Amino acid sequence: MEEQGFIESLEEMEQILREEELGFLGLIHEGKPYVVPLNYAYRDGKIVFHCALEGKKLDAIRAHPAVSFTVARQLGFVRPHAGDPCHLDSDSVICTGTARIVEDVQERFILLNAFNRRFRPKAEDRPLEQIEGCGCVEITVAEMTGRRERERKRTLWRYVFRQ
Numbered sequence: 001m002e003e004q005g006f007i008e009s010l011e012e013m014e015q016i017l018r019e020e021e022l023g024f025l026g027l028i029h030e031g032k033p034y035v036v037p038l039n040y041a042y043r044d045g046k047i048v049f050h051c052a053l054e055g056k057k058l059d060a061i062r063a064h065p066a067v068s069f070t071v072a073r074q075l076g077f078v079r080p081h082a083g084d085p086c087h088l089d090s091d092s093v094i095c096t097g098t099a100r101i102v103e104d105v106q107e108r109f110i111l112l113n114a115f116n117r118r119f120r121p122k123a124e125d126r127p128l129e130q131i132e133g134c135g136c137v138e139i140t141v142a143e144m145t146g147r148r149e150r151e152r153k154r155t156l157w158r159y160v161f162r163q
Helices: 011-019 056-063 105-119 128-132
Strands: 002-008 022-029 032-039 041-043 046-051 066-075 089-101 135-150 153-160
Touching: 011 041, 011 066, 011 089, 011 135, 011 153, 022 056, 032 046, 032 056, 041 105, 046 105, 056 089, 056 135, 066 135, 105 128, 105 135
Parallel strands: 002 153
Antiparallel strands: 022 032, 022 066, 041 046, 046 135, 066 089, 089 135, 135 153
8 A cells, every 4th residue: 555644735625524414523422432423514624513402412512522523435345355455445534623512593593504505505594593493513623634545545634723
């Protein structure tokens, strides 16, 4: 497997984050790892998702706001390897950062409508009454690492955000 060191680059990882729709949020809940699949929106070093106003995910964030968020995609099928190293063309991005429960309803209004437009670009703003009943979390990304593998050649990216 041909591999190089990390390339300090953000563009490729942001493209993967914008193209994928399902990510996995890694949390600590009651001292144990807890991973949740969810839809998200990414923009300018921030990941936003909607949720209930109460629940296990929010309890975990309140207790431990440091989180991990991962997206990945597989291109094609796992190739038979008959003694050769296993190979699969794929892309992935791992973000680490701090999650914040968005309590302010006006801020939730802005973020949740932007989230909605990520999946429905021409959508009208959701009514404030709906926003009041929906939770929102924003992750400020501190660091991203990414990986692209093509034909047994691996490219690794890394970017650290200035806070």
